[in-house]
Amino acid sequence: MPLISCPDCGKQVSSEAPSCPSCGRPITQSSPSAPAVLGARVCPYCGA
Numbered sequence: 224m225p226l227i228s229c230p231d232c233g234k235q236v237s238s239e240a241p242s243c244p245s246c247g248r249p250i251t252q253s254s255p256s257a258p259a260v261l262g263a264r265v266c267p268y269c270g271a
Contacts, residue, residue: 230267 226235229243229250242249 228262230265 225238227238227250228234229236229246229248231248232243232246234243234245236243236245236250238250240250
């Protein structure tokens with residue numbers, strides 16, 4: 224299970240988790256054709 228960074232608090236979260244265990248922000252699933260890159264900066268509102 225890969226880890227992703229929470230867009231709000233930056234903590235590492237399982238890609239299968241429904242929300243961040245640290246801050247509670249819901250974790251949205253990205254498209255399988257566009258895997259998340261650790262450390263990448265992404266707008267939490269629009270994904271750009």
